[in-house]
Amino acid sequence: MRTIEPKLGWSCALAIILCASGLQVGLYAQQPTKLSPKVMAIVNLPLAELKDDDPPLLRLKKERFNAALREAKARIDLYDRGLTRLPELIEVGERLFAAEIDLYDKRDQKAQVLESQLDVYIEAEANLEKRVKEGLATQADLERLRYNRYSVEIALFNAKNMHDDHESKAQPTPQ
Numbered sequence: 001m002r003t004i005e006p007k008l009g010w011s012c013a014l015a016i017i018l019c020a021s022g023l024q025v026g027l028y029a030q031q032p033t034k035l036s037p038k039v040m041a042i043v044n045l046p047l048a049e050l051k052d053d054d055p056p057l058l059r060l061k062k063e064r065f066n067a068a069l070r071e072a073k074a075r076i077d078l079y080d081r082g083l084t085r086l087p088e089l090i091e092v093g094e095r096l097f098a099a100e101i102d103l104y105d106k107r108d109q110k111a112q113v114l115e116s117q118l119d120v121y122i123e124a125e126a127n128l129e130k131r132v133k134e135g136l137a138t139q140a141d142l143e144r145l146r147y148n149r150y151s152v153e154i155a156l157f158n159a160k161n162m163h164d165d166h167e168s169k170a171q172p173t174p175q
Contacts, residue, residue: 048103058103065099072096086141094148107159114156121149 047066050059072092078084097117104110125145131137 061099061103065096065103068092068096068099086137087144090141090144090148097148097152101155111156111159114152114159118149118152118156121145121152125149 047069048062050062050066054062075084075088075092079089101110101113101117104113125142128137128142128145132139132142
């Protein structure tokens, strides 16, 4: 069911997260720094192509992905105009990642996409940590990003190590 390139979605999500975590201005600044041309090129990638012969479920998944991508572009525009904050950019990145991963049925495809998403989160976390130390971002936003990174790591672990029909016999128990 591979009908779009996995890099399309994660590239868009990368732009959102890097934009959100890597800017040189405060969270609530009226005039945020403009995005670099490279980030803008990623954000302006085309939407997932809808084909007449797409099965109905795949078509819906592509539509949802495209809606998340369009929202991401709109949120970045709002951020550029000082009309939205970092948490909204993180949230749209979450939706975009979730919609992207749901486009794939095979574990190896999902693992490839999750690895790309994890790379984005690791870089975004490092950038946001710097902003927190500089007093330009909040610890709460950093923890939200970390939560998302751990969620992707768990999903990647499951995609690589679990069989489709079997649960792992050694499940850790919360303490």
